[in-house]
Amino acid sequence: MARAVTSQRKAINTAVAWTIGLAIFFPILWTFLTSFKTEAQAIADPPVWFFFDWTLDNYRVVQERSNYTRFLWNSIYIAGGSTLLGMIIAIPAAWSMAFVPSNQTKNILLWMLSTKMLPAVGVLYPIYLIFIQLGLLDSRFGLTIVIMLINLPIMVWMLYTYFKEIPGEILEAARMDGAGLREEILFVLTPMAIPGIASTVLLNIILAWNEAFWTLNLTASRAAPLTAFIASYSSPEGLFYAKLSAASTMAIAPILILGWFSQKQLVRGLTFGAVK
Amino acid sequence: MGEIVLEQVTKSFGDVTVIPPLDLTIEDGEFTVFVGPSGCGKSTLLRLIAGLEDVTSGAIRIDGRESSTIPPAKRGLAMVFQSYALYPHMTVRKNIAFPLRMSKMSKAEQDKRVEQAASVLNLTDYLDRRPGQLSGGQRQRVAIGRAIVREPAAFLFDEPLSNLDAALRVGMRLEISELHNRLKTTMIYVTHDQVEAMTMADKIVVLRSGHIEQVGSPLELYRNPRNLFVAGFIGSPKMNLIEGAEAARHNARTIGIRPEHITVSAEEGQWSGLVGVAEHLGSDTFFHVHDTGLAETITVRADGEVSFKHGDRIYLTPRTEFMHRFDEQGLRLP
Numbered sequence: 001m002a003r004a005v006t007s008q009r010k011a012i013n014t015a016v017a018w019t020i021g022l023a024i025f026f027p028i029l030w031t032f033l034t035s036f037k038t039e040a041q042a043i044a045d046p047p048v049w050f051f052f053d054w055t056l057d058n059y060r061v062v063q064e065r066s067n068y069t070r071f072l073w074n075s076i077y078i079a080g081g082s083t084l085l086g087m088i089i090a091i092p093a094a095w096s097m098a099f100v101p102s103n104q105t106k107n108i109l110l111w112m113l114s115t116k117m118l119p120a121v122g123v124l125y126p127i128y129l130i131f132i133q134l135g136l137l138d139s140r141f142g143l144t145i146v147i148m149l150i151n152l153p154i155m156v157w158m159l160y161t162y163f164k165e166i167p168g169e170i171l172e173a174a175r176m177d178g179a180g181l182r183e184e185i186l187f188v189l190t191p192m193a194i195p196g197i198a199s200t201v202l203l204n205i206i207l208a209w210n211e212a213f214w215t216l217n218l219t220a221s222r223a224a225p226l227t228a229f230i231a232s233y234s235s236p237e238g239l240f241y242a243k244l245s246a247a248s249t250m251a252i253a254p255i256l257i258l259g260w261f262s263q264k265q266l267v268r269g270l271t272f273g274a275v276k
Numbered sequence: 277m278g279e280i281v282l283e284q285v286t287k288s289f290g291d292v293t294v295i296p297p298l299d300l301t302i303e304d305g306e307f308t309v310f311v312g313p314s315g316c317g318k319s320t321l322l323r324l325i326a327g328l329e330d331v332t333s334g335a336i337r338i339d340g341r342e343s344s345t346i347p348p349a350k351r352g353l354a355m356v357f358q359s360y361a362l363y364p365h366m367t368v369r370k371n372i373a374f375p376l377r378m379s380k381m382s383k384a385e386q387d388k389r390v391e392q393a394a395s396v397l398n399l400t401d402y403l404d405r406r407p408g409q410l411s412g413g414q415r416q417r418v419a420i421g422r423a424i425v426r427e428p429a430a431f432l433f434d435e436p437l438s439n440l441d442a443a444l445r446v447g448m449r450l451e452i453s454e455l456h457n458r459l460k461t462t463m464i465y466v467t468h469d470q471v472e473a474m475t476m477a478d479k480i481v482v483l484r485s486g487h488i489e490q491v492g493s494p495l496e497l498y499r500n501p502r503n504l505f506v507a508g509f510i511g512s513p514k515m516n517l518i519e520g521a522e523a524a525r526h527n528a529r530t531i532g533i534r535p536e537h538i539t540v541s542a543e544e545g546q547w548s549g550l551v552g553v554a555e556h557l558g559s560d561t562f563f564h565v566h567d568t569g570l571a572e573t574i575t576v577r578a579d580g581e582v583s584f585k586h587g588d589r590i591y592l593t594p595r596t597e598f599m600h601r602f603d604e605q606g607l608r609l610p
């Protein structure tokens with residue numbers, strides 16, 4: 001909505017927005033800067049900002065000590081796989097709830113969300129035991145499934161709200177125009193839902209990429225993704241801040257780049273319901 | 277071809293019966309208008325015919341073929357929605373061609389028909405635009421274009437003009453009427469608008485709570501409303517309904533006289549009252565007259581030049597040949 005805003009108000013708004021933005025971004029910036037410091041500089045008090053001896057040593061050490069590429073591939077496998085699998089389940093689920101709702105639809109949606117209210121640690125033991133029994137511990141496949149299930153409620157919710165925004169009359173028009181169910185889905189619904197599907201995919205990839213609880217608990221070495229890679233540098237003995245930062249920077253770089261290129265899409269998708 | 281026959285059609289949503297058993301025949305080529313108060317089931321009835329809602333019981337025959345269980349895509353009807361319901365991701369050309377594409381028509385024939393429809397509807401310059409880049413009137417024309425290209429057995433319109441401004445509405449009304457004259461295809465048209473109903477219809481169906489109150493040509497309904505409801509519903513401004521002694525004098529429970537059938541005078545007349553609001557339309561003036569002792573307000577139409585002011589005493593004389601009489605049940609007396 002357009003509103004008359006005085007220039008003073010505008011300046012304040014801008015200042016506040018920048019402050020919040022920088023506060024949120026600061027940890028990433030700090031991690032990035034620290035990754036180029038020596039271990040001594042990393043914990044220097046008072047902290048050094050930009051004027052230190054920039055070094056790539058941390059990255060070299062990290063690369064030598066652990067196989068970054070293997071972690072990266074595991075992350076891609078798990079994030080990509082869980083997203084793909086999740087979408088295959090979530091799209092039809094959201095579709096049917098949005099367009100052929102029953103009187104239980106609202107309850108099902110709430111019930112699905114309620115599974116997110118339970119702390120993950122509450123189901124750690126059962127899942128761990130199941131994984132042992134099925135021999136899925138430290139397997140990429142098992143982790144993919146678990147992370148898919150963890151994010152599924154959010155995916156269904158997002159898609160559901162997105163599909164809900166598509167006016168029913170347009171689908172009815174397609175039916176009147178001679179489209180069967182298949183044509184209706186293929187030529188009318190899907191093209192209209194693509195922005196929503198795309199932002200759901202993006203968000204899910206990001207969530208899966210950064211998932212740490214399950215990856216740390218269910219993997220050892222073979223299936224460990226980048227979150228485990230970061231964690232392996234946060235040991236209490238010794239000065240590892242700079243190396244930890246280098247590892248973190250390497251871990252978040254791919255997803256940051258993906259997010260940067262798709263931010264327009266992501267913002268549109270996430271705020272679609274709110275601004276309509 | 278496009279004869280539509282409804283036999284004992286009913287529709288319930290859960291426990292709520294929206295359409296009690298209803299019979300209606302719409303002749304081939306006829307322009308039929310459904311009118312009635314909000315919530316009376318006009319849209320529901322149209323959607324039942326379209327196949328967008330399933331009948332609870334009864335039969336719908338389109339050209340003699342029982343169609344109540346056939347999916348909408350197979351009924352051969354076209355519908356124009358109030359919200360236009362255009363496909364936002366397709367150009368105007370693709371929108372209009374969509375039903376043809378669905379019927380697997382050859383590309384050349386599709387193009388030909390789209391061009392033809394576009395020229396009829398003055399859309400030729402907009403064929404490569406998206407619906408979002410069109411005005412309301414243009415969008416509605418695209419919706420109509422999409423309906424006419426496939427030469428349906430009948431057109432269904434659900435308040436197609438209600439999102440347009442007054443001037444545009446008049447224009448589109450004429451366009452649709454002309455379209456009907458040229459195509460001679462059955463059209464069913466739902467509207468709230470008195471003028472649309474009176475000017476466009478061959479046949480008006482007046483609905484109340486899912487019941488048909490009366491079916492007839494606009495003038496039949498205007499001249500011979502079957503009951504009080506139709507009398508009050510058809511005509512704008514509404515017919516004056518008078519009860520009590522004055523009605524008894526005419527051997528009726530209620531008498532009705534339209535604003536245009538009352539003569540106004542400053543000196544003498546059968547009834548008298550004080551002028552309340554005067555609505556000057558230019559060609560006509562409507563006076564809302566109070567304190568007549570007949571009804572709270574009597575509305576009368578006078579010539580545009582007549583200029584009584586608020587509070588003036590005026591005299592009214594009904595033209596008895598145009599008076600309608602109704603009995604205790606609200607039914608018309610001969």
Ligand SMILES: Nc1ncnc2c1ncn2[C@@H]1O[C@H](COP(=O)(O)OP(=O)(O)OP(=O)(O)O)[C@@H](O)[C@H]1O
Binds near residue numbers: 294312314316318
């Ligand atoms: N899907 C539905 N579920 C339950 N009740 C419904 C449904 N659709 C319509 N109704 C009810 O059926 C009745 C008729 O609705 P309908 O939309 O046909 O009215 P209408 O005559 O078109 O009204 P309007 O002039 O306001 O468009 C209304 O009381 C409405 O509440």
Ligand SMILES: [Mg+2]
Binds near residue numbers: 318319320
């Ligand atoms: Mg309606």
